[in-house]
Amino acid sequence: MKLYDQPASGNCLKARILLRQLGLDCETVVMDLFRGETRTPEHFARHPDGRVPVLELDDGRTIPESGAILLYLAEGTPLLPADRVARAHVHAWMFFEQNQIEATIASARFLAAAGRDREQPEAFADKVTRAHAALATLERGLADGRRFLAGDVYTVADIAVYAYAHVGADIGADPRAHEHVGAWLHRVEGTDGFVNDLAPFPDHVTARPI
Amino acid sequence: MKLYDQPASGNCLKARILLRQLGLDCETVVMDLFRGETRTPEHFARHPDGRVPVLELDDGRTIPESGAILLYLAEGTPLLPADRVARAHVHAWMFFEQNQIEATIASARFLAAAGRDREQPEAFADKVTRAHAALATLERGLADGRRFLAGDVYTVADIAVYAYAHVGADIGADPRAHEHVGAWLHRVEGTDGFVNDLAPFPDHVTARPI
Numbered sequence: 308m309k310l311y312d313q314p315a316s317g318n319c320l321k322a323r324i325l326l327r328q329l330g331l332d333c334e335t336v337v338m339d340l341f342r343g344e345t346r347t348p349e350h351f352a353r354h355p356d357g358r359v360p361v362l363e364l365d366d367g368r369t370i371p372e373s374g375a376i377l378l379y380l381a382e383g384t385p386l387l388p389a390d391r392v393a394r395a396h397v398h399a400w401m402f403f404e405q406n407q408i409e410a411t412i413a414s415a416r417f418l419a420a421a422g423r424d425r426e427q428p429e430a431f432a433d434k435v436t437r438a439h440a441a442l443a444t445l446e447r448g449l450a451d452g453r454r455f456l457a458g459d460v461y462t463v464a465d466i467a468v469y470a471y472a473h474v475g476a477d478i479g480a481d482p483r484a485h486e487h488v489g490a491w492l493h494r495v496e497g498t499d500g501f502v503n504d505l506a507p508f509p510d511h512v513t514a515r516p517i
Numbered sequence: 518m519k520l521y522d523q524p525a526s527g528n529c530l531k532a533r534i535l536l537r538q539l540g541l542d543c544e545t546v547v548m549d550l551f552r553g554e555t556r557t558p559e560h561f562a563r564h565p566d567g568r569v570p571v572l573e574l575d576d577g578r579t580i581p582e583s584g585a586i587l588l589y590l591a592e593g594t595p596l597l598p599a600d601r602v603a604r605a606h607v608h609a610w611m612f613f614e615q616n617q618i619e620a621t622i623a624s625a626r627f628l629a630a631a632g633r634d635r636e637q638p639e640a641f642a643d644k645v646t647r648a649h650a651a652l653a654t655l656e657r658g659l660a661d662g663r664r665f666l667a668g669d670v671y672t673v674a675d676i677a678v679y680a681y682a683h684v685g686a687d688i689g690a691d692p693r694a695h696e697h698v699g700a701w702l703h704r705v706e707g708t709d710g711f712v713n714d715l716a717p718f719p720d721h722v723t724a725r726p727i
Contacts, residue, residue, distance in 0.1 A: 447565035
C-alpha cells in the first residue's frame with residue numbers, strides 16, 4: 308500500500324496513527340498540498356476532491372478521505388466493533404468530526420497559520436465559535452465516564468476526533484479546558500503504539516500569508 | 518423504531534428517503550430545532566450534539582448523525598455494497614458530504630433563509646465559495662460516466678450527497694450548472710420509491726431574522 312501524505316495535515320495524521328497501531332507496512336508519498344500538488348489531473352484521478360490522505364492499494368485502486376481510510380483499514384480489527392449499534396456509534400462520531408471539528412478547528416487553524424484570520428476575521432470567528440460548541444459536545448459525550456468516545460473500547464472514532472481536537476488551543480478553543488475531554492485525550496495518547504507526529508505548517512505557509 | 522425528525526432539515530430528509538426506499542416502518546417525532554427543542558437534557562441524552570435526525574431503536578438505544586443512520590439501516594441491503602473497497606468509496610463520499618457540502622450549502626442556506634447572510638456577509642461568502650468547489654468535485658467524480666457516486670449502483674452515498682447538493686441553487690451554487698451532476702440528480706430522483714419531501718423553513722425562521 309501507499310499513503311499520499313502530508314506531515315502537517317491532521318487528516319493524514321489519522322491514517323499514520325492507525326497504520327502504526329495496526330503494524331501495517333505502507334509506503335509514504337509526501338505531497339505539498341500547500342503548493343497545490345494535490346490539485347493536478349494525476350491526483351484528481353486518485354481523489355476527485357484533490358486532497359490528502361489517499362490510500363493506494365496494491366492493485367492501484369485508491370481510497371480517499373481520512374474517515375474512509377480508517378474504516379477500511381480497521382475492518383476486522385478491535386478498533387472497529389463488529390456489533391452493528393456499536394459500529395453506528397463509531398460512525399456517528401466520525402461524521403460529527405468531519406462536520407463540526409475538522410470544518411472548524413482545522414479550517415480556522417490553517418487561516419490563523421497563514422495570517423488569513425486577520426483578512427477574514429468574521430469567517431475565522433464563526434469557525435472558532437463552532438469549535439467551542441463542538442468541544443462542548445465532546446464533553447457531554449464523555450461525561451458518563453466512558454473511557455473512549457464509542458464506549459470503553461478504543462476505536463478509530465477516537466483517532467479521527469483526536470487529530471484536530473487536540474490542537475484546538477491553536478485557535479483559542481482549548482480541549483483541555485473540558486475535564487472529560489482532557490482526560491480522554493490523555494487516554495488516547497496512552498494507547499499501545501500511539502505516536503502523534505503532526506508536523507508544524509511548513510515555512511511557506513506561515514511566512515507568506517496567501 | 519422512532520425517528521426524531523424535522524421536515525425542513527436535509528439531514529433528516531436523508532433518513533426519510535432511505536426508510537421509505539427500504540419499506541421500513543418508523544414512527545416520526547417532529548422536533549422544532551429552530552426553536553431549540555433539540556438542545557434539552559432529554560435530547561442531549563439521545564445525541565450529545567443536540568441535533569436531528571436521531572434514530573431510536575426499539576430497545577431504546579439511539580443512533581445520531583444522518584450518515585451513521587444511513588449506514589446502520591442500509592447494512593445488508595443493496596444500498597450498501599458488501600465489497601470492502603466499494604464500501605470504502607461509499608464512506609468517502611459520505612464523509613466528503615459532511616465536510617464539504619453540508620458544512621457549506623446547508624449552513625449558508627440557513628443563514629440566507631434567516632436573513633443572516635446580510636449580517637455575516639464574509640462567513641456567508643466563504644461558505645458559497647466552498648460550495649462551488651464541492652460541486653466541481655462532484656462533477657469530476659461523475660465525469661467518467663458512472664451512473665451513481667460510488668459506481669453504477671445506487672447507494673446511501675447518493676442519498677447523503679443529494680440531500681443538500683440538490684438545493685445548492687438556493688445560495689447561488691446551482692448543481693445543475695454541472696452537466697454530470699445535473700444528470701446524476703435526475704437519476705437519483707428516478708430511483709424506486711424516491712420521494713423528496715424536504716419542507717421549506719418554517720415561518721418563524723424566515724420571518725424573524727435571529
